[in-house]
Amino acid sequence: DIQMTQSPSSVSASVGDRVTITCRASQGIASWLAWYQHKPGKAPKLLIYAASTLQTGVPSRFSGSGSGTDFALTITSLQPEDFATYYCQQAYTFPLTFGGGTKVEVK
């Protein structure tokens, strides 16, 4: 199975900050990577797919980059509604696997 390792596991930030979350795959997955935002009690929300394609309706302050084994999600100018947990997911092969999550908390 492909292991997805996210870092950091949590980050404290303030509104307006730039936040970058990284995700490393245990083997190459080309650009088959997605990012999700998840808030307690709610459905996860797709932010980015194919490593860098912004899902329709997602604000442009979210961006994704990388290919192969190393990927990043960047949030420029963090907004109050962005405090949540973020997950990466490889869509390269079965079983599909997620990273352990990164919780973005209020500083």
Add this chain to the structure above:
Amino acid sequence: EVQLVESGGGLVQPGGSLRLSCAGSGFIFSSYFMSWVRQAPGKGLEWMANIKQDGSEKNYVDSVKGRLTISRDNAKSSLYLQMDSLRVEDTAVYYCARDISSNSDAFDIWGRGTRVTVSS
């Protein structure tokens, strides 16, 4: 509105069975791969299984093979997860999710989940 709504969760004893359902609306259900994803308490997301549009192809994570069975009824726009021989570690919120396209196993639509608790 495009949405998925899960149901069927609850409290079950170890070794018991449960059948989860997921009703889709607002889109052509039969056109999409569908998956089940779960989140155990305090843990991250874990993909369980998916099923092709016509049900002819199913994939599972090894840890649930033989105990969980995914199925669908396109006439009812519904996805199912039959859960047998349940273990305490199957306790989780179970989400159904839609593949964004036939060419990608990223999930663009998710339900809000149904909670399964396995306990004596």
